[in-house]
Amino acid sequence: MQQLTFKPKAFLFDLNGTMINDMEYHTMAWHSIMNDDLGADLSYDSVKKEMYGKNHEVLERVFGKDKFSAEEIERLSIDKEKRYQAGYFPHLALIDGLDHFLERAKQANILMAIGSAAIPFNIDFVVDGLNIRHYLDAIVSADDVKISKPDAETFIKASQLLNINPKDCVVFEDAPKGVESAGHAGMKCIVLTTTHTIEEFDDYPNVLDFITDYNAPILNTLF
Template sequence: MQVLDFKPKAIIFDLNGTMINDMEYHTKAWHSIITEDLGESNSYESVKKEMYGKNPEVLERIFGRNRFTPEEIISLSDEKEKRYQENYFPHLALIEGLDEFLKRAKNNGVSMAIGSAAILFNIDFVLDGLKIRSYFESIVSADDVEISKPHPESFLKAADALGVNPADCLVFEDAPKGVESAHNAGMKCIVLTTTHDLEEFAEYSNILGFIDNFKNPILTTLL
């Protein structure tokens, strides 16, 4: 078994693809809007590559600047979240082992926060739907930052809210841009292999390990 000698004072979780395995539903929601509502021919895989950051940023990466008015962006974003929640709700569940990991971390006095590019509407959907809000001392959403990942703002704000030095924080992420954000914040990271291939993370030196769920034995050495 791999042994991790890093003992974090705080843990910061990304949400989508990290705590819940839902990125497919976000991608499907955007893909349906793009192809069915807007009549574009973008492939599912091309949309999947742009699934990071805030909704307006996703639209800008796919369509370029000034394709939509601010009002249209709000309308498209609202419709996307509606479709995502309707389709994912029957499958809403924590990634295997996370419930016990959260309990163990709290019992060991490790502070926890969420640093996510999700809007608060979706974070609330998860935390209240799964009744896990009490584990987290701070929540940093897309609504709380000026610059999205890979900028470190999300994770630095979470660490500041917890009163913990960034170097003493451990981030759980599933996306290369999220790992890069943790690196830019001076934080170590463990990667969930839910949405991306291992080779996509080859350039990052802050990764302690890769896991497919929270029952992985390397996590027992963290706490």
């Protein structure tokens, strides 16, 4: 891990597994679609490994690029998101301590953005459901980029919207592919250990630290 040697001017947050602890519900929704609807006979762990990128990329990794038409992909994606939202809604909540962290950052004039592979339908579900839109200065969704994580585009675009140099941003992520994306963008990263083990991040030199929630003392050094 690296030492924090600067005071960041912006915080960039992944959404799922980073601001909310919901990845289990995404995996369950995809597991249902792939097995019950599409007859794939995949284990839960096999589906979990594919939980990154845009919905069409998930389907293409599992079933191949020519399996579904654009219309079928759109229908499956919408169905998946409806199942996810129905399952997660009773549990919708920010990760512990994040509400105070967002307020503290706002008071410190640190800009904040979401950089996520989620579609606007899901981002709005979270942001408006938890009433946190007023903390955010920009949102980059799956619809705003050509290439999703681990490409750098998501976080580069977020920094551009904030008019902040990438080196002055700290990214919060929960997934190796997201940390890789931040690294490609030239950004340091703090990892939430909600969905992956610390050992899965051994190959990423841009990791500053690992936290279980936003009450971690290390976060005090960011201000």
